Amino acid sequence: MSDSKSRLDNLLKGKKIIIWGARMVGQGFSRYCSSNNLDTLCFIDSDPSLQNQTIKGLKVFSPNDVGRFISSFPKEELLIVIAVSIKSSEIISTLKNFSLDHLEFITYSDYSNIFFTIDVVGACNLRCASCAHSIPDHGVPMNIMSFENVKKVLNKIKNDAPLCTHVALYSWGEPFLHPKLDQIIELFHQSNIAVALSTNLSHENFDKILKPLKKNPENLKVSLSGYYDQAYDNTHSGGDITLVKSNLYKLRYFIDKYKLSTHVDINYHLYRDNNGKNLEKMQNLADELNFGLSTVHALVMPLERVFNHCDGVSDRQTEDLSKNLLVTIDEGIQASSEKPLPQGVCPFRENQLNINADLTVPVCCLVFNRNHLVSNNYLDTSLQDINLNKSNSDICSKCMKLKLPEYNMGFNKEGWKSFAMQKTSSDVS
Numbered sequence: 422m423s424d425s426k427s428r429l430d431n432l433l434k435g436k437k438i439i440i441w442g443a444r445m446v447g448q449g450f451s452r453y454c455s456s457n458n459l460d461t462l463c464f465i466d467s468d469p470s471l472q473n474q475t476i477k478g479l480k481v482f483s484p485n486d487v488g489r490f491i492s493s494f495p496k497e498e499l500l501i502v503i504a505v506s507i508k509s510s511e512i513i514s515t516l517k518n519f520s521l522d523h524l525e526f527i528t529y530s531d532y533s534n535i536f537f538t539i540d541v542v543g544a545c546n547l548r549c550a551s552c553a554h555s556i557p558d559h560g561v562p563m564n565i566m567s568f569e570n571v572k573k574v575l576n577k578i579k580n581d582a583p584l585c586t587h588v589a590l591y592s593w594g595e596p597f598l599h600p601k602l603d604q605i606i607e608l609f610h611q612s613n614i615a616v617a618l619s620t621n622l623s624h625e626n627f628d629k630i631l632k633p634l635k636k637n638p639e640n641l642k643v644s645l646s647g648y649y650d651q652a653y654d655n656t657h658s659g660g661d662i663t664l665v666k667s668n669l670y671k672l673r674y675f676i677d678k679y680k681l682s683t684h685v686d687i688n689y690h691l692y693r694d695n696n697g698k699n700l701e702k703m704q705n706l707a708d709e710l711n712f713g714l715s716t717v718h719a720l721v722m723p724l725e726r727v728f729n730h731c732d733g734v735s736d737r738q739t740e741d742l743s744k745n746l747l748v749t750i751d752e753g754i755q756a757s758s759e760k761p762l763p764q765g766v767c768p769f770r771e772n773q774l775n776i777n778a779d780l781t782v783p784v785c786c787l788v789f790n791r792n793h794l795v796s797n798n799y800l801d802t803s804l805q806d807i808n809l810n811k812s813n814s815d816i817c818s819k820c821m822k823l824k825l826p827e828y829n830m831g832f833n834k835e836g837w838k839s840f841a842m843q844k845t846s847s848d849v850s
């Protein structure tokens with residue numbers, strides 16, 4: 422047993438555990454608790470789209486509402502485990518605001534401090550305006566990671582991070598294009614590792630979705646940007662929202678039919694042309710199907726395009742996209758800069774490890790081209806060398822100076838909202 426695991430298990434034993442963070446890290450930790458017969462009470466999450474939902478059999482409370490639920494338990498038996506990937510310090514600083522600072526708490530990332538993303542498919546069936554895959558002739562290999570390589574990657578992950586409890590099987594690509602996605606999910610579950618997937622859900626052949634879905638992945642994010650054709654087509658090029666909506670209905674049907682516990686989150690990208698009637702209708706659909714709906718102000722990806730913008734190098738695609746953004750690149754940077762990270766700190770670099778379909782490792786999930794690699798092959802590079810190469814990466818100091826980690830984390834949501842409110846909606850139905 423690893424040292425971290427035994428230290429963690431000692432703290433958890435005999436406690437009634439409250440998991441703060443109902444997204445992937447929390448869901449992975451919840452799986453860990455179930456398999457170790459630990460006593461979990463509920464989730465806490467400040468995201469309204471998760472509150473009052475039941476995930477993995479546990480109710481999600483808002484930080485304000487949890488007090489009443491836990492008041493009947495002796496406080497010395499309670500333990501809050503903060504299970505998030507990049508915002509734990511923010512949560513710790515708010516415990517007092519919710520009168521929860523009298524409870525014992527620990528941070529899961531103190532025991533498992535590295536979170537893995539494996540882009541099992543380096544290609545996509547769509548060409549969304551804000552995504553790297555829309556860049557013509559981008560020159561990045563569009564491989565699919567072989568099942569054999571996935572197995573090897575998993576073995577190395579278990580060695581590099583024995584307490585790994587979840588992985589995301591996507592970064593830039595569409596994982597449902599992988600012909601063996603069902604087997605990959607099964608493989609990770611056999612090692613007791615929870616799985617997160619993301620999809621555009623614009624697939625005519627629902628079998629591509631159904632086979633992996635039947636393996637009960639923990640989390641499925643469905644990314645879209647509109648309820649009606651026109652708004653959706655403007656930013657999800659190549660997709661079909663009618664097909665996506667019919668697949669959302671099928672998801673609900675099959676989740677119920679097979680009694681699956683997959684949590685579905687509709688991730689709605691907000692633009693000027695979809696933030697009115699389109700959003701309202703999609704929220705109604707999410708409510709009808711009992712799926713969560715989270716909104717995010719669309720931003721420009723990948724990091725290379727934002728660098729070009731900051732350097733005054735414009736490209737037609739970014740300019741066109743910017744006209745539809747509720748928060749422009751400059752406004753997003755300005756808003757997020759008001760909540761700066763400590764100097765020299767970037768959570769994308771410190772606790773994330775991305776593995777591309779061709780096994781290369783970029784410095785972080787935000788860069789797309791192969792100019793900023795920290796390993797040419799994850800399987801052949803020690804974790805120590807990867808971390809060393811990350812800390813020596815030439816783009817990070819410029820990126821931090823420009824406050825791009827903060828921009829990509831969407832820090833200072835109120836600031837973003839206030840910029841968005843200044844824009845006239847051009848919602849199209």
Ligand code: SF4
Nearest residue numbers: 767769770785817820
């Ligand atoms: S500083 Fe920028 S480039 Fe470096 S890891 Fe962070 S987000 Fe990525």
